[in-house]
Amino acid sequence: MKAVLFDMFGVIARVQSPESMAVLERTAGADPDRFWAAYWSERPPYDRGEVTGPGYWQAVFAHLGISPDRRLTEELTAADLRSWSEIDRRMVDLLGRLADQGLVLGLLSNIPEDLAARYEATQPWLERFAVRGLSCRIGSAKPEPAAYEWCVRELGLPPEEILFVDDRAENVDAARRLGLQGHVFTSEEELRVALEAALT
Structure with missing residues (x-):
C-alpha cells in the first residue's frame, strides 16, 4: 500500500446529527418523511455539480409542493451546510x-x-x-x-x-x-x- x-x-x-436534521425539518416546515425523501432523491445531481444550490432546493420544493422562496432557500442552504460541518x-x-x-x-x-x-x-x-x-x-x-x-x-x-x-x-x-x-x-x-x- x-x-x-x-x-x-x-x-x-x-454525518448529520439528529439535532441538525431537526433544524432542517423545522426550517422546511414539511413532514419529516416527505422532506428527507425529497432531500435525498434530488441530491445526486447536486453532488455531481449538475445543479446549483438554489436549483437543488427548487427541486426539493417541487417534491414537497412548496412555492420557491429565496429566503427559505437561503435558510435551508445555511442549515444544510452547518449540518455537514462537524x-x-x-x-x-x-x-x-x-x-x-x-x-x-x-x-x-x-x-x-x-x-x-x-x-x-x-x-x-x-x-x-x-x-x-x-x-x-x-x-x-x-x-x-x-x-x-x-x-x-x-x-x-x-x-x-x-x-x-x-x-x-x-x-x-x-x-x-x-x-x-x-x-x-x-x-x-x-x-x-x-x-x-x-x-x-
Whole structure:
C-alpha cells in the first residue's frame, strides 16, 4: 500500500446529527418523511455539480409542493451546510501522522460545490491530500466507477496499491471491484489496526 484514499463524511467529517436534521425539518416546515425523501432523491445531481444550490432546493420544493422562496432557500442552504460541518479531530490528527510517514493521501467525497467551498475556506488540513476527488468537480459520484477511476489516474498508482476507506460498504465494494484495497470505516481505532496490517 502506497496511498490511502479517504471518504469525507462519516470518516473524517461527521454525518448529520439528529439535532441538525431537526433544524432542517423545522426550517422546511414539511413532514419529516416527505422532506428527507425529497432531500435525498434530488441530491445526486447536486453532488455531481449538475445543479446549483438554489436549483437543488427548487427541486426539493417541487417534491414537497412548496412555492420557491429565496429566503427559505437561503435558510435551508445555511442549515444544510452547518449540518455537514462537524469534524472528527482524531481523524484529522491521523491524516497528519500518515502524511508524515510518507503515505500519499487522496480524498473522494460526494459533496456539492457549496459545501466544498466552505470546507476549502475553513479546513486547512485539506492541503494534506495530494488528490481531491470532489464529486461536484469531477462529474461523478460514488459508487459510480468513474469516480474511483478519476482518483486512481490522479494518484498515478496501480489500484492494488491504494487503500480506499469509506463508511458505506457499497462504496467500498465498488472500489474493490476496480482492484483497490478496501476498508469499511467504523472507528479511528479499527482503521489504525487495518493500516498497520496493510503496511506490514
